[in-house]
Amino acid sequence: MRRRLINSTLAVVLVVIAVFGVSLVIVETRTIQSGAQESVASEAVRLVGIVESRLGSGEKLTPGILSEQITAKRYAEIEVPGRPRIQVGSRPAGDVIESTQHGDRGERVTVQEPRSTVSAEIGRTLLVILAVAILAILAAVVLAVRQARRLTAPLTDLAETAERLGSGDPRPRHRRYGVQELDRVADVLDASAERIARMLTAERRLAADASHQLRTPLTALSMRLEEITVTDDPDTVKEEATIALGQVERLTDVVQRLLTNSRDPRSGSAVAFDLDEVVKQQVEEWRPAYRSAGRAIVRSGKKGLRAVGTPGAVAQVLATLIENSLMHGDGTVALRTRVTGNQAVVEVTDAGRGVPPDLGSRVFERTVSGRNSTGLGLAVARDLAEADGGRLELLQQHPPVFALFLAREAEPSSGE
Template identity: 50%
Template sequence: MAIAIAIIIVPIVLGLWRASQGDGLVHDWLGQGMPLSISAKLAGVLVTLCLLSLAAGVVVAIRQTVRLSAPMTMLADRAERLGAGESRIQPLHSGIAELDQVSEVLSRSAQRLTKSLASERDFASDASHQLRTPLTALLMRLEEIAVTDDLDVVQEEASIAITQVERLTRVVDDLLSRSRRGVDEPKASVSLDSVIAALQREWQPAFEQARRSVRVHGERGLAVQAKPVDLSQVLSTLLENSLAHGRGTVDVHARRSGPSVVVEVSDQGEGVPAAIAPHIFERSVTTSGTGLGLALARDLAESNGGRLELIQAQPAIFALFLSESDAI
């Protein structure tokens, strides 16, 4: 404001001073020429106004600097914390539009970073769990081969082990493709009988070692809309869960239910505790282990257009619902 006033006043004073130095064009009210003392006073006024304008400009600049310094320091601190990996950055409300806009960008970047890190952690956990189950079954096959001298048994176990390695390879390929594309491919048609039969062979040594068995019954010749790798993983998780927490014979029962195919997996154990049953598919909710298996199985079922439910807690009965397919 002071600078604007100075810009208006200074030209006027300069005009009067120049006029006072002229050839008598400016006269006072008595008709006499302007005395030299008045001219000197005008020059003094001009210098004073210039000094006042300069001082006002300095004061305004100092105040503006003080007004900007604190928000700039806070903004720099937020940027440094984001660079150090902190994910919770609160937006800055300084009243300065430009600074607040930069602060909003930093806050959104921090939120995206948090989501990205959480997604990567979940992917790593899911990948390790998906790989652990087939590796465990493969290890059991290799141990069976190592302790037998019967060539027929060795050949049979080796054939099943090769099948397990192929499934493990498909699991790895599926994980890699899922991380690259970020979306699921269209669901394929798969024979439910073939998937269950392969899993029964894979898990047979583990259940025999625990002196238990797996019984498959129900309708045959069913086909479902799902990726074979995902379907195998979901059912493997249910078998592993029953082996770890259940007792007696494990029943795998397949049937039609309207347009869907339902696969129920149950055993003769005590079932799921009442306190855990409502949260059984939540991550990190478990009686033992990692707590990832059932949560991951549910996610895989949903990604294939189905759902996984605990339809009875005691004894436990899990039901996998998938859309029936007309062709394989």
């Protein structure tokens, strides 16, 4: 493309030079020739006047006196009736420019100039025109190269940007080139890069969230299946199988919620539900794991609370907090329900070391962890809580107290 831009620019310049240059040469040649002819004629008229003046005053007419009156390299011949012919200068050989004038006393003056003098002047003019044309061509080459670079360099840069997008690097470059059309293409590529970056981030986040959120219910399900494999009591097998089926349903709910949030994170499925039932279910589900670890999990607080949210999401949040206490905490884990204003609160605490002082509220940030874990659990749990209008907070670092705040179901007004 660069070569085509340079060639096209040079072609335009050469056409312009050819058209105007030839016209200028013709005009200048004719002007010089006509100017030389007029100059010779003017000099002949002037010599006729001088001759008449000297004849009228009786002065002498000699070649030495008249040679001072004509231009160098010109030849003059003066004929006066009854007198010898007077010649001034050397008669030019070859083609000449000539002018003959007659006076009132019958004298005749002829002035000649070699045409080679005019040709030399025409040649000098042509050299000047040629030099100007060459300078114009050189200037056109420089401008064409600069313009080609100005246009092709951004195109090369945009091609590299597109190649980077195709290779999986969606970072926008935010480069502009001062050319409206190229800047428009750059805007489109940057916008596409940002969209691709958001899509990749959403996909990676979905994969990370899915691996983390599915781990907890799968762990609980595997514990129930282990209980089934080690018992021969049909009633125990039936009970554990029923609980396992419930866990499968919750696992299905988690998967469905992950897919829904990946399409639209703002979408929610909040309903009024029995908070006691969700808390009870989580305590019973995790009790075998705590019993195996030689620890206990208990519940306390206000009963009969109904909250607004997604039961599966609330269960997942509580499961994350309970699992964190199992992995990183110590002693008995306590779940306490209470009411504050128009909100229902579930607090989860244990007797462990708690959250390190340097983390504080950063414990909810992704990839932030004080126990060499992934750092996704609490971040995902907070996202789940906020999706239905709730919130998850760290009320106390040592001993750790995490609180899930949920909106309470509006109580129906009593009729009179």
